[in-house]
Amino acid sequence: MTQPRRDFVKQAAAVGAAVAGLGAPLQAAPTPASAEPVMLGPPLAGPLEQAAQDETYWSKVAAQYAVTDAVINLEAGYFGIMAAPVLAAHHRHVDRVNRESSYFARRAYAPIVRQAREAVAQFVGAKPTEIVLSRGATEALQALITQYRGVGAGDVVMYADLDYNAMQWAMNALAASRGATVVTLAIPEPASREHILAAYTKALDAHPRTKLLLLTHCNNKTGLIIPVKEITALAKARGADVVVDAAHSFGQVPLTMDTLGADFVGLNLHKWIGAPVGAGAMYIREGRLDAIDRMHADEAAPLSRIESRLHTGTTNFATVMTIPDAIAFQQSIGIPQKAARLRYLRDRWVHAVRDVPGVHILTPEDPALVGAITGFRLHGRGTREANETIARTLHEEFGIFTFQRTGLANGDCVRVTPTLFNSPAQLDKLAAALRTIAARG
Incomplete structure (x- = not known):
C-alpha cells in the first residue's frame, strides 16, 4: 500500500467514525485502480487563472474519477459522478446500513x-x-x-x-x-x-x-x-x-x-x-x-x-x-479554484470556435454570467431535429458525448458541459469537430 493510500484510509476512517457517531472505524471498499483514493491537499494558491492551468495538479484531480474511455463525456450537467474518495466512503456507508439494518436506522441515523x-x-x-x-x-x-x-x-x-x-x-x-x-x-x-x-x-x-x-x-x-x-x-x-x-x-x-x-x-x-x-x-x-x-x-x-x-x-x-x-472533497479542491478550472475548460473550446462561420455560442464572455456549461447552435438552426443530429454526429463520428436541449424561445441548442475529469485536449477535439461540422453547412 502506498503512503498516499495509507494516509487516505487513515483519514477516511476518522471521518467515517465521526460521521457515523458509533461503532468501529469502517474499512474502505476497493476502488478501481485507475481511481485510487488520495488526499489532494489544500487548494492551489495564487491567481485563479494561473491555478486553472496547472495541468500537473488537475491531472491528479482527474485521476480521482474512474471514467469510461468509450467516449469523451462532455455531458456532466446530468449528474456528477463520485470522486474515488467519495465513492469509497459511499461503499462503506452502504455496507454499514446493509449490515446493521434497523438497528442502525433507529439508533444512529438521526445524528x-x-x-x-x-x-x-x-x-x-x-x-x-x-x-x-x-x-x-x-x-x-x-x-x-x-x-x-x-x-x-x-x-x-x-x-x-x-x-x-x-x-x-x-x-x-x-x-x-x-x-x-x-x-x-x-x-x-x-x-x-x-x-x-x-x-x-x-x-x-x-x-x-x-x-x-x-x-x-x-x-x-x-x-x-x-x-x-x-x-x-x-x-x-x-x-x-x-x-x-x-x-x-x-x-x-x-x-x-x-x-x-x-x-x-x-x-x-x-x-x-x-x-x-x-x-x-x-x-x-x-x-x-x-x-x-x-x-x-x-x-x-x-x-x-x-x-x-x-x-x-x-x-x-x-x-x-x-x-x-x-x-469535504470539493473543499479540498476549493470552489473558487474549481470554478476557474471549469471556466478555463469552457473557454478552451468556445474561444476556438466563436469566430467560426455558422457557430453561434449562446453564453457571453462576462465572467459573472457563465461557468462550465455553454450551449451552441450551428447556422442558426433551432429545430429539435437539427440539434439532435449535431449531438448524434459528435457522438457517432467523433466520439464526443453532448446533449440537445429544448425550451428556448429562439430554438433548441446543444449543451456542452465539461467537468473536472476532462482535459484541455478533449476540448480541443470538440473544437476541431465543430469546425468540421460547421464547414459542411
Whole structure:
C-alpha cells in the first residue's frame, strides 16, 4: 500500500467514525485502480487563472474519477459522478446500513442526518434550521412552489424560457390551483447583465400583480448565469417573492445564500457537489416559513421547523451519509479554484470556435454570467431535429458525448458541459469537430 493510500484510509476512517457517531472505524471498499483514493491537499494558491492551468495538479484531480474511455463525456450537467474518495466512503456507508439494518436506522441515523444538514448549511452560509435535505433540487423546488401561500385569484406567477421545465410545470400547477395567471418572458440573445435586468424590469412593471417569480441561477440549457440578487431585489421592491433554482450553480460557481438574496432556494448535491444520485436540499430563510404550507398535512414535525415543509419518507441512508464526504472533497479542491478550472475548460473550446462561420455560442464572455456549461447552435438552426443530429454526429463520428436541449424561445441548442475529469485536449477535439461540422453547412 502506498503512503498516499495509507494516509487516505487513515483519514477516511476518522471521518467515517465521526460521521457515523458509533461503532468501529469502517474499512474502505476497493476502488478501481485507475481511481485510487488520495488526499489532494489544500487548494492551489495564487491567481485563479494561473491555478486553472496547472495541468500537473488537475491531472491528479482527474485521476480521482474512474471514467469510461468509450467516449469523451462532455455531458456532466446530468449528474456528477463520485470522486474515488467519495465513492469509497459511499461503499462503506452502504455496507454499514446493509449490515446493521434497523438497528442502525433507529439508533444512529438521526445524528448523521443532522451532521449532513450542518455540512450543507455551513457550505452555503445558512443556518442548519434553514436547511432540510431532499432527494434533489426538483423535489425541493416543487415543494417551495406548489406549497407557496402568497398567490391568489387574479395574481400572477412568472418564469422565463430558460427555467427548468419541471419548475415551469410546478408554476403552472400553482397558478391553476389558485386561479392565478402565468406570465412568461424570454431571456434576450445575446445576453448581457444589462439586457437581463431590463427584461425582468419590463416584465415585472408590466404585471404589477406578480406574487411569485422563478429564477434559475445557472440554467441547464445554455449555462447562462443571471444576476439573481439584483433581480430578486427588483421583485421584492414590487411585492413579489422569489424562488431560486440553484441546482446547477451550487458547486459549479461560488455562492452563498446571501449572494443569492432570495428567501427560497432549491439546491442539488448530486450534480456539481458529486454526492450519490438522490441528494439535494431546500432552503427557507429564517422568518419565512409561514409563506410555505406544510407538506401533505404532515404532522411529524411542528410548523416551526422546516422539516414539516418537505416529507420524503424513508431516505437512502447511505446517500445522506455520503454528503459530508462529497463536500469535504470539493473543499479540498476549493470552489473558487474549481470554478476557474471549469471556466478555463469552457473557454478552451468556445474561444476556438466563436469566430467560426455558422457557430453561434449562446453564453457571453462576462465572467459573472457563465461557468462550465455553454450551449451552441450551428447556422442558426433551432429545430429539435437539427440539434439532435449535431449531438448524434459528435457522438457517432467523433466520439464526443453532448446533449440537445429544448425550451428556448429562439430554438433548441446543444449543451456542452465539461467537468473536472476532462482535459484541455478533449476540448480541443470538440473544437476541431465543430469546425468540421460547421464547414459542411
